[in-house]
Amino acid sequence: MKQTQSNNQPNNKPSNQTNPSFYVTTSIAYANAKPHVGYAMELFQADTLARYYRQAGQDTYFVTGTDEHGQKLKEAAAKHGSTTQEYVDELSQDFMSLAKLLGLSNDKFVRTTDAGHKLAAQKLWLACSKDIYKGQYKGLYCVGHEAFIKESELEAGVCPDHKTKPQELELESYFFALSKYANQLEAIIESGELKIVPQKRRNEMLGFLRSGLEDISISRPKSQLEWGVEVPNDPDHVMYVWFDALSNYISAIGYESDPQQFARFWPANVHVVGKDIARFHCLVWPAMLLSAGLETPKAVFVHGFIASDGQKMSKSLGNVIDPVDYANSYGVDALRYYLLRFIPSYNDGDFSLDRFEEVYNADLANNLGNLVSRVAAMLVKYNDGKYDIVPPKTEIDISGLVAEFRFDKCLEQIFARLDSLNVAIDNAKPWELAKTNPVKAVEFLSAMAGELTQVASALAPFLPETSQKILAVFDNGKIAPSPQVLFPRID
């Protein structure tokens, strides 16, 4: 069993068999483009949940990865002049480097071209076989979507997202009897057995259910698409990319290869996904699981999209925010802070350099960084860096907000505590008090050190590196020599 991290976190219990498990996933990135800032936010949200429950002593598992099948990738690889496998190896490497650069605490990186994943997807297919039948599929197919789209969704004859004309296709395909599960899906969503957050996404899904579900095509003839997982017992067909991709959530924890680990972590506590793929995760995936006789995930958290300076990001507008640039220039925690707090957890949000630098200076450099360095410097000056460890008067309790995936509200609450500590220090004026009543000044500063240690613990899941640095400054009753500046001001 996995040992949880460092000792300087008060909530940390050693893990044991009776600890509840916590399994969190991101969606797997479709490996046809470089990672974008919306995906970085999703990675941070899932990482924050993993860190929070790990710190609370739960038996935690966190998975992210890449979705590497589909026609689009085969076409892109051909253009790129490499084999499809070489091409996806390279792209998946980019995502792995990103995960590393962002300091993610994932336990596994899943790739859908891994042999183990393919076996798991095939096992799931067989488990669903009573609901799978062969038929003729006729429709309008958008290559950009990797999906058939409805005539009613077109704008001026083209796909509104991809601006391309869909192809008319008729082909032999396997179907999954999704319609059969409409009532059961409605029941588990209504009862909260499958929790969909935020509420408006839940209502949207119930709306889809009430307007009726159609069976979905889940395979392609190999003549049309060979880059995929072969359908069991029918080598002329490969799985439709969604059937294959969704099964990553169980292949990653040993559905096919490790029954013990699978039992330990399934069902997932939460899948973190973007709003464009909510339907697949809230309806199709749970129906596949019900069909296979498996439990459905406990929750799906659906985040919104990020605009750049009020506009949709696009290469032609030149307003694409590169998360790697920001992480390199300002530090990963500064990027985490902006994305987790200022992109509303339940809504779409906006990213701009001006706003980013403004909150960096106000919240991170001043409110947090400056307070830490002032308290530490005064303790050094007035008491040789020593202080008594005093437990804070009030706890910071964000457990309810974390359970509702309100990352923004959690950080708001923690930073509100910092505001009140800044007010307290300005009122108490320990630098003046030190002249008349040095004992009282040190007492006050000791209490502040205790408060900041608590803030650091509360921040650990959100800003892990910063949290560690603060805990290192207030090193158990003794200020560390020459503590580093947490967030140098941007001028």
Ligand SMILES: [Zn+2]
């Ligand atoms: Zn499209």
